[in-house]
Amino acid sequence: MKGRQPWVSARAGAAVAILATVSGCGSSQDTPAETAATSFYRALDTGDETGACAWLAPKTREELEKSSSKDCPNALRAETVTSPGAFRDVTVYGTMAQIRYAEETVFVTRFRSGWRVMALGCTPQAVGPYDCEIKGA
Amino acid sequence: MRSFVRENSLSLFFGGIFLASLVGETFAGMHQFNAQQAAVGLGQLTWFQYVLSADFAVDVAENWQSEFLQFLLYLTATVWLLQRGSPESKELDKAGRETDKDQKVGRHAQKDSPSWAAAGGSRTRLYSSSLAIVMGAIFLGCWLVQSVAGWAAFNENRLQQLQDPIGWRSYLLNADFWSRTLQNWQSEFLAVGSMAVLSIYLRQRGSPESKPVGEPHTATGVEG
Incomplete structure (x- = not known):
């Protein structure tokens, strides 16, 4: 994971602090788009990979399973998903939202059932789209 | 009632087909949007969500602005510009804003003229351009x-x-904005220019937008 501490190894020590930052850094209420990302990381933090998978967009989940040749929960266990760091801001346009954290950017998308994580572990590139650790097609 | 419908049939007809087309656009646009979303594994919108979406709003607004621009330009350009033989043009010796007598304003107003046409001063000046002002405001909006x-x-x-x-x-400097804008403008300008020129030689019997069928091609500013 490019030199960052894996989520799995960071769980025990930093969980509370990370959850505080992911959930809005003191903001009183998440937007629905933020809630999807927050819920995903919270589920990972509590070891509920199955719950975390439920917060992924279907295409993202499909790509994750395809690229790892594992089902989604096991693929997430194998992935070294890191803490995104402190929440910075969220930008929403229609069915899409970009949530920027200190360490990475997350893209979420809206379905009729609610917002789901489309890409995470994203870092900007000099040219072109973000490079993401996990994403849909 | 029958008399009201007959005497307002032009605006009722266009109002009706406008609403029917707009409603049709909401359904066709929603299906197109959802098909594109499905192709890349993204979520679908309900009809109500689509009607409130930016995608629908931009599709509607880009067409509306170009239509109002078309009429604004036609309205103002035909004050000064002429087209020999076209019923869309004024007679060749009448270019410009014309005299108060021709326009029936101020002391030349008739008993049944609009009150602001007779008032004189700023109210008459404002009323004299009110159609272009409103068309221009809707275009800009x-x-x-x-x-x-x-x-x-x-x-x-x-x-x-x-x-x-x-x-x-x-x-505002992006190609997407100007592509949407110019693709609509060019079609409007083509339609208006074509009407001005084709109506020199072609006729539609009974339409005030055409010269009478037997009117010579050289007759300018004559409507049927």
Whole structure:
């Protein structure tokens, strides 16, 4: 994971602090788009990979399973998903939202059932789209 | 009632087909949007969500602004510009804003003229351009809505492609804004120009937009 501490190894020590930052850094209420990302990381933090998978967009989940040749929960266990760091801001346009954290950017998308994580572990590139650790097609 | 419908049939007809087309656009647009979303594994919109979406708003506004621009330009250009033989043009010796007598304003107003035509001063000046002012205001309003809705729709697409959104000012310089704008403008200008020229030689019997069928091609400013 490019030199960052894996989520799995960071769980025990930093969980509370990370959850505080992911959930809005003191903001009183998440937007629905933020809630999807927050819920995903919270589920990972509590070891509920199955719950975390439920917060992924279907295409993202499909790509994750395809690229790892594992089902989604096991693929997430194998992935070294890191803490995104402190929440910075969220930008929403229609069915899409970009949530920027200190360490990475997350893209979420809206379905009729609610917002789901489309890409995470994203870092900007000099040219072109973000490079993401996990994403849909 | 029958008399009301007959005497207002032109506006009722166009009002009706406008609403029918707009409603049709909401359904066709929603299916097109949802098909594109499904192709890349993204969520679907309900009809109500689509009607409130930037995608629908920009599609509507970009067409509306160009239509009102078309009539604004035609309205004002035909004050000064002429087309020999066209019923869309004034007679060749009448270019310009014409005299108060010709226009029936101020002391030349008739008993049944609009009160602001007879009032003189700023009210008559304002009323003398009121159609262009309102058309221009609607054009600018629709163009502004197009820019904001187009910006939101463009950024939604950028986020789908995992790219940062851009600011509204940057969008005003973006090819997407000008492509949407100019593709509508060129079609309106073509239609108006074609009408001005084709009506020199071609006729539609009974239409005030055409010369009478037997009128010579050289007759200018004559409507049927």
